[in-house]
Amino acid sequence: MSIRSQLGSLRRQVISCVSSRRVPLGNRGPVVSFCFDDFPRTALTTGGRVLKSLGVAGSYYVAAGLMNKVNELGEQFHREDLDAALADGHELGSHTFSHVSCRSVSASTFLADVQKGRQAIEQLTGKSDSGNFAFPFGDLTLEAKRLVSADTVSCRSTWKGINGPDVDLNLLRANSLYGGRDQCVMTQKLIRENERKKGWLIFYSHDVQETPSRFGCTPALLEFAVSCALQTSTRVLTVSEVVANLACLRDHASAKAALPLERGKGLVLDKESRH
Numbered sequence: 001m002s003i004r005s006q007l008g009s010l011r012r013q014v015i016s017c018v019s020s021r022r023v024p025l026g027n028r029g030p031v032v033s034f035c036f037d038d039f040p041r042t043a044l045t046t047g048g049r050v051l052k053s054l055g056v057a058g059s060y061y062v063a064a065g066l067m068n069k070v071n072e073l074g075e076q077f078h079r080e081d082l083d084a085a086l087a088d089g090h091e092l093g094s095h096t097f098s099h100v101s102c103r104s105v106s107a108s109t110f111l112a113d114v115q116k117g118r119q120a121i122e123q124l125t126g127k128s129d130s131g132n133f134a135f136p137f138g139d140l141t142l143e144a145k146r147l148v149s150a151d152t153v154s155c156r157s158t159w160k161g162i163n164g165p166d167v168d169l170n171l172l173r174a175n176s177l178y179g180g181r182d183q184c185v186m187t188q189k190l191i192r193e194n195e196r197k198k199g200w201l202i203f204y205s206h207d208v209q210e211t212p213s214r215f216g217c218t219p220a221l222l223e224f225a226v227s228c229a230l231q232t233s234t235r236v237l238t239v240s241e242v243v244a245n246l247a248c249l250r251d252h253a254s255a256k257a258a259l260p261l262e263r264g265k266g267l268v269l270d271k272e273s274r275h
Contacts, residue, residue: 012159016171019146023246025164029198030234031242032191034226035059035156035174037095037134038066040073040207044081044090046219047208052088054226056236060085061095061134061156064120073207073215082125091238092125093132094118094152101137102144111147130240132156134204145170154243156202162190164199167246172239174202177225180218187225195232200242 034051036043039060051058066076085092097117102110114133121129131153135144138158149155149170161173175190177183187203194201203225207216229236 015140015142015145016168018142019149019170021149021169022166023169025167025198025200025246027198028242028245029164029200030195030232031199032194032201032203032229032234032236033059033239033242034177034222034236035061035093035134035202035204035239036208037061037136037204037206038063038073038099039077040216041075041077041081042207042209042216043205044077044085047205047222048085048088048090050208050219050223051090051226054223054230054236056226056230057089057091057238059091059093059130059132059239061093061132062117062121062129063095063097063099063136064117064124065096065098067124073213074209079124082121086125086127091130091132091240092121092127093134093156093239094121094129095134096136099136101139102135102141102148103139107141107143107147110144111151114148115151130238132239132243140171153247154239156204156239158204162194162197162199162201164197167200169243169246172202174204176215177203177205177217177221178215179212180221181224183217183221184224187221188228191225191228191232191234195234201234202239 036047036058068078069076094117096113097120098113100113118129133148133152134156154169154172156172156174159173160175163173190201205217207213208219208222210218212218
């Protein structure tokens with residue numbers, strides 16, 4: 001391992017340990033969440049259609065400054081897509097306003113952009129975002145983690161792994177869902193590993209189209225991943241739904257055991273590549 005790799009590994013260990021907000025997953029797993037960052041229109045028009053056909057919902061992390069733009073991921077979301085996502089039961093989380101890396105600006109500038117992004121979602125939809133945040137590019141710094149986590153319900157990274165048995169709400173781990181059917185074996189392996197561990201597995205992607213960008217996936221891969229999860233004992237829930245249940249567990253930490261999530265594989269009605 002090179003010195004650079006060793007330093008990078010050490011840096012991750014430090015960030016993982018500092019400014020943590022850990023809660024036990026308890027018997028709430030296995031659970032899987034599907035996230036879409038930025039978000040490209042196809043994540044909703046195509047990806048959302050896949051999710052809806054299977055009776056589940058996803059978490060869309062919005063970078064409001066990208067609205068109506070076109071980039072390597074394709075056409076970005078339009079104003080009406082936000083309403084459509086909410087109408088279909090999806091979650092709107094925040095992803096800064098400008099889609100800026102916390103490693104490219106000062107901590108105060110980054111925090112201001114995070115707050116601007118959250119305010120923009122509320123101004124556009126008339127509703128607050130879910131309070132769940134994802135770091136653009138998966139970039140983290142100690143100061144950014146500390147500042148952003150103080151004002152959000154959860155912060156999601158792009159650091160690989162399964163969340164549990166203790167979940168750090170300030171650094172949720174997530175795994176990319178990129179490519180096509182050639183990724184089915186690896187995807188199924190992750191889902192089965194998560195089932196064995198009774199953990200919380202988070203997938204993230206961007207565009208969803210037949211010829212996706214290098215940061216997106218095909219409709220077939222997304223459908224396979226969701227279907228694979230639903231064929232096991234796994235529940236497919238939005239990040240918001242899982243975090244809400246974890247908050248209940250945290251608030252009742254003195255209880256001997258956590259209550260399980262509502263049965264079913266759809267919504268709970270009551271209650272590393274860089275991009």
